[in-house]
Amino acid sequence: MSGVRPDITAIRPYGDTLDDGRIQMSFTLPMEASEQAREAARQIALGMGLDDVTVVHMRDLGEGFSFHVLYARVTVSVDASRIVVAKVTTPVLGFDEVNEYIAARYSRKLRVVGACTGSDAHTVGLDAIMNMKGYAGEYGLERYSGFQTWNMGAQVPNEDLIARAVQVDADAILVSQVVTQKDVHVRNLTNLVELLEADGVRDRFVLVVGGPRVSHELALELGFDAGFGAGTLPPEVASYLAQTCLTRATAATRADDDGGV
Ligand code: B12
Structure with a gap:
C-alpha cells in the first residue's frame, strides 16, 4: 500500500x-x-x-x-470528499491549559452534574470522563481545579438529574447512554430535553451526551449541545465545557444588559 x-x-x-x-x-x-x-x-x-x-x-x-x-x-x-460530518469544533486544550483558561475567565469553578440516566447502569464511560483517575492516561474532570463535579452514578431518573442541576446551579449537564437496544437512548434523551423545556430551564445548561453509539450529529438532532462517542478522552470534554460555558455566560450577560432574562 x-x-x-x-x-x-x-x-x-x-x-x-x-x-x-x-x-x-x-x-x-x-x-x-x-x-x-x-x-x-x-x-x-x-x-x-x-x-x-x-x-x-x-x-x-x-x-x-x-x-x-x-x-x-x-x-x-x-x-x-463530499461527506460533511457534524463534529465538536472547539480546540482541544491540555489539562493545565483548561485550568488556566477557566481561571483567567471565570471567578469560580464550573459546575458539572453527570449521570447515567434511565435504566442504564453502564457507569464506566461516565466515570472515565468525570472521575479523578480519568481514562487512557488523562485525568477526569474531578481532578481539574477548574471544575466542581457531581457524578450521580447509574440509573438516575431524568427528573432527579434536573433537580440536582438546578439545586447546584450547574453550568453543564453530562448524560451517559450506553444501552441503545430498541432505541431506548433516543427516548430517554428526548424525554430529558422535553422535561428541561417544560421546566423552562433548558437554556441554563450546556447539555452534553456521551456513549459508544452517540454522535455529535445525533446529539444535535435530539436537542443537545454536543455529543461525544467511543474513545472520547476527558480533555476533549473539559476543553469543550470550558469554552462553551463561557460563550453561554457571555450571551446571558448580554441578555441581562439588554433587559432580558
Ligand atoms: C461492562 C459492561 C457491563 C457492566 C457495566 C458495569 C458498569 N458499572 O458500568 C454490566 C455487567 C453491569 C453490564 C450490564 C448490561 N449490559 Co453491558 N456491557 C459492558 C461492556 C462489556 C463494557 C462497557 C464499558 O465499560 N466500556 C468502556 C467505557 C470506557 O467505554 P464507553 O462506555 O464507550 O465510554 C466511552 C465513550 O463512549 C464516552 N462516553 C460514555 N459515556 C459518556 C458520557 C459523557 C457525558 C461523555 C462526554 C462521554 C461519554 O467516553 C468514554 C471514554 O472514552 C459492553 C461491551 C463493550 N465491550 O463495550 C457491554 C454492553 C454495553 N452491554 C450491553 C448489554 C445489553 C447489557 C445488559 C442489558 C445485559 C443484560 N441483558 O442484562 C445489561 C444492562 C444493565 C443496565 N441496566 O444498563 C450491550 C449493549 C448493547 C446496546 N447497544 O444496547 C453491550 C454493548 C454488550 C453487547 N455487545 O451486547 N454491562
Missing part, C-alpha cells in the same frame, strides 16, 4: 489489494447451526447486494441460534 494514494472520490473497503472491496461481517440467526442456516446467511448477504459471499465460520450459540462470519465483496463506492 505504501506510496499508493486511494481515490477518496470513489472509496471502498479493501482486504488484500486496494479497491478489491473485500469485507468481513458477522451476525446471529435465530436458527440452530446447520447447512440450511449457513445457506440462509449466504443468501442474506447476497440480498444486501454483496458479491463473492462465503460463510467462513458458523458456530452454534445454544438452542435455536447460530453465529456466522462471512467474507464478501462490496461493489459500491462512495465519494468521501
Whole structure:
C-alpha cells in the first residue's frame, strides 16, 4: 500500500489489494447451526447486494441460534470528499491549559452534574470522563481545579438529574447512554430535553451526551449541545465545557444588559 494514494472520490473497503472491496461481517440467526442456516446467511448477504459471499465460520450459540462470519465483496463506492460530518469544533486544550483558561475567565469553578440516566447502569464511560483517575492516561474532570463535579452514578431518573442541576446551579449537564437496544437512548434523551423545556430551564445548561453509539450529529438532532462517542478522552470534554460555558455566560450577560432574562 505504501506510496499508493486511494481515490477518496470513489472509496471502498479493501482486504488484500486496494479497491478489491473485500469485507468481513458477522451476525446471529435465530436458527440452530446447520447447512440450511449457513445457506440462509449466504443468501442474506447476497440480498444486501454483496458479491463473492462465503460463510467462513458458523458456530452454534445454544438452542435455536447460530453465529456466522462471512467474507464478501462490496461493489459500491462512495465519494468521501463530499461527506460533511457534524463534529465538536472547539480546540482541544491540555489539562493545565483548561485550568488556566477557566481561571483567567471565570471567578469560580464550573459546575458539572453527570449521570447515567434511565435504566442504564453502564457507569464506566461516565466515570472515565468525570472521575479523578480519568481514562487512557488523562485525568477526569474531578481532578481539574477548574471544575466542581457531581457524578450521580447509574440509573438516575431524568427528573432527579434536573433537580440536582438546578439545586447546584450547574453550568453543564453530562448524560451517559450506553444501552441503545430498541432505541431506548433516543427516548430517554428526548424525554430529558422535553422535561428541561417544560421546566423552562433548558437554556441554563450546556447539555452534553456521551456513549459508544452517540454522535455529535445525533446529539444535535435530539436537542443537545454536543455529543461525544467511543474513545472520547476527558480533555476533549473539559476543553469543550470550558469554552462553551463561557460563550453561554457571555450571551446571558448580554441578555441581562439588554433587559432580558
Ligand atoms: C461492562 C459492561 C457491563 C457492566 C457495566 C458495569 C458498569 N458499572 O458500568 C454490566 C455487567 C453491569 C453490564 C450490564 C448490561 N449490559 Co453491558 N456491557 C459492558 C461492556 C462489556 C463494557 C462497557 C464499558 O465499560 N466500556 C468502556 C467505557 C470506557 O467505554 P464507553 O462506555 O464507550 O465510554 C466511552 C465513550 O463512549 C464516552 N462516553 C460514555 N459515556 C459518556 C458520557 C459523557 C457525558 C461523555 C462526554 C462521554 C461519554 O467516553 C468514554 C471514554 O472514552 C459492553 C461491551 C463493550 N465491550 O463495550 C457491554 C454492553 C454495553 N452491554 C450491553 C448489554 C445489553 C447489557 C445488559 C442489558 C445485559 C443484560 N441483558 O442484562 C445489561 C444492562 C444493565 C443496565 N441496566 O444498563 C450491550 C449493549 C448493547 C446496546 N447497544 O444496547 C453491550 C454493548 C454488550 C453487547 N455487545 O451486547 N454491562
